[in-house]
Amino acid sequence: MRKLLVVLSMFLLASSAFALEIKGIQVDADSAKCISCHQDMNVATKVHDQWAESAHAKNGVGCLDCHEAEQGDFDAINHYGQFVGTHPTPKDCAKCHEEEVEQNTLSKHAYPFWLYAPADRAVFEPIIGTKQGCEQCHNVSAMWPDGSVGECDVCHSKHTFDLAQAHNPYTCGECHLGPDHPQIEIYIESKHGNIFTTRMAQGKLNLDYNTKKTGDTPLDFPVCTTCHMDAINGLNSTHNVSERLSWESQAPWSYRTIWQEEKLGTWQEKQNRMKTTCKACHAPNFVEDYFLVYDLVNLQYNELRRQFVYWAKLYEKKGLIKPLKAKTVDGKEKKFSNTVINASWYTKASELMYNSWHHEGRRFRMGAAMQAADYVQWHGIWELQHNLQEMIAWGAEHGVEEAKKIYESNSPTKFFTYKIYDIPGGLYGFYTEEQYSVPALYKIIPNYWEKVKANVEQAYKKGFITKAEWERWLERYKNKDKYLGKTFGKHKVFQEYKKRKAKELNLKDKNSPLYQAIHIGLPSPAMNDIK
Structure with a gap:
């Protein structure tokens, strides 16, 4: 009887072009059938309220515009005599949002990189944990049987598809958080995040804006989308979050990106786009200095990374670390770990090797990108240094003579078994004599600045920094006494x-x-x- 009443109500609703009104929205007959049935069957009864608040509802986009399906579609179900799709994909969104879907498909958000390196999850932990863990966030790059990739409602929650929610940093923070990529914590620590929380407390936070082409965001501070997506300072808006990124700074090694180079241009062009967003609020000199130091941070990380790789390979050679191997069900031998990335997980040295990339190394670089001093320092370089000393101490304890020699040394230079990058003075310019009077490395290591100069020059010659950055660094080097506070006298x-x-x-x-x-x-x- 209940099913008969539902079918009858659907028939009656179909006889009217607009049979229902929700929150001032006239609902088309097909959508009215869906809504009535959901209410009557008590299934997802809040969906229609969410939809009624959306731009979709205001523009006449109803249920079947997104959920229509044909028999044979991967997500099609026979729903009371009509085929509907249970899970709209980017292919469905592209019917109206073709440009946005194409841009997102070309971005790192839609690149299923996690399929290529799952061993740190699939081998070290029961896979059921990954289902509700890594996969929940990495579904932003889900690959669908209809050929599309990604999931739009990761950022634009169904069924409101609210712009304000998509612009809210905490939406990005659903995935970009934690020990391995704490961008939301980094953002909140930064001056940008400080202004965001202040505006929120003042009730002056308007995130419901729409910048489509060129122009300026209506905000006087950046949220995540301001720098990575919004139209600002003459840049077009984009759903390709990779358009303005010039480093792969989440990877085991920092390297200059060639991602979609044929469409997005060189890393220099990507860097210039990001500098353009910064210059909407900041003076050019500040922006150029900030990017120079950030670039040197990435290069400095690589030198620490080189040490972890060196010691891991040495310990593997001496039999202290053994790569994991197993025969798969088809009888093939599989090497489950790569020393350069994870060192097999089962020793202290292995853990240090892995975390120094996946945790501390990322925080060091990401904090430098987003103005979060504590993540650069105590959660970043300090812990990296600590990890490296533990890595060497572990070797010394296991009888590796090279490690033992460093471990037993009482020279402060023992902490720097790698090449150094530096810049005379501070991020904001000049020191005073007292500010830099500590026994820093340049006062201990002979010809310190000449050695640093050679390293920075090599980075320029190899194409890791631009000519303008090299010349900017060189200007400081030539005037290093001034930048180091030796010409200003006592404070x-x-x-x-x-x-x-x-x-x-x-x-x-x-x-x-x-x-x-x-x-x-x-x-x-x-x-x-x-x-």
């Missing part, structure tokens, strides 16, 4: 600080705060002394 604030510090930290003065803190002299014994 009065620092002189006052030295006096106060000497008074506070005087261990010979019983009235100094430090002396009193150390010699508090508590009367009770330690708890483990009580019998």
Whole structure:
């Protein structure tokens, strides 16, 4: 009887062109049938409310415009005598959004790279964890039987397809978070994220904007899409999130991208696009300096990476690390791990090798890209340095003489078994004499700046930095005394600080705060002394 009533109501609804109104939206007869049936059968009853708020509803795009299907389609079901598609794909979206789908299909979002390197998940953990883990995010690059790739509703949640939601950094943060790619945490730490949260608290956050071609985003600060997708400062909007990226800085090695080079241009052209977005708000000198330092960070990471590869290969040669191998069900022998990437996971050295790329190494580079100092420093280079020393110490403990020699050294240069990149002065220009008076490497290593110069020049000659960047670096090198603060004299604030510090930290003065803190002299014994 219930099914008969549903069919009857569908027949009656079909007799009217507009049989239903939801939130001021006149619903076409076909969509009205769907809505009525869903309500009557108590199935996904909120879907129509979400749809009624969408631009689709306002423009007359109904249920079957997205869910129509033919018999034989991979997701087609016979739904009360009519075939409908249970899962619209980018191919369906392309009927109206052809340009956006094509752009997304050419982007790294739609590239199923995870199919080529699943061993760190498929071998090290039960695969059921991956189903609700990695795959949930990596479905942004899902490959569908209809030939399309990607999933639009990862960013544009069905059925509202809300622009404000797509522009919200926390939407990107559904996937771009955590120890291996913490872009949302990086963004929130940055000045950009600080302004975002302030505008949100002030109630001045309008993310429901639409910039289609050239022009300026209506925001006075960037969200993720501002830099990577929106029309801004003369750039067209794009759904290809790779158009403005010049480094592959998530990979085990940083390298200059040639992704879709025939369509997107060289890495220099991609870099210039990103610089163009930055220059909508920042002065050119700041942008050029920032990109120069970011480029050197990527190159510096490679030198640390080179060390992890070196030690892993040495330990493998000595039999301390053994690559994983197994015979597959078809009798073929499969090597499940590549020393250069993961070192087999089962030793401390293996873990250090893997995390120094997949976790700390990514954070170091990504933090440098997005103005997150803590991720560059304590979650990045500090932990990378710590990992490298542990990698060497592990070898020393296992009898590797080369590692033991470094481990037992008392020279501070022991921490730098790799080549160095640097830039005279700071990101924002000049130091004062006191600011750079610490016993830094350039005061310990003979001909430090000449060695650094040779490295940066080689990077330029090999095409990793532009001629303009090399000349910018060279200008600092030629005036390094000025940039290092040797020409400015003493700073009065620092002189006052030295006096106060000497008074506070005087261990010979019983009235100094430090002396009193150390010699508090508590009367009770330690708890483990009580019998």
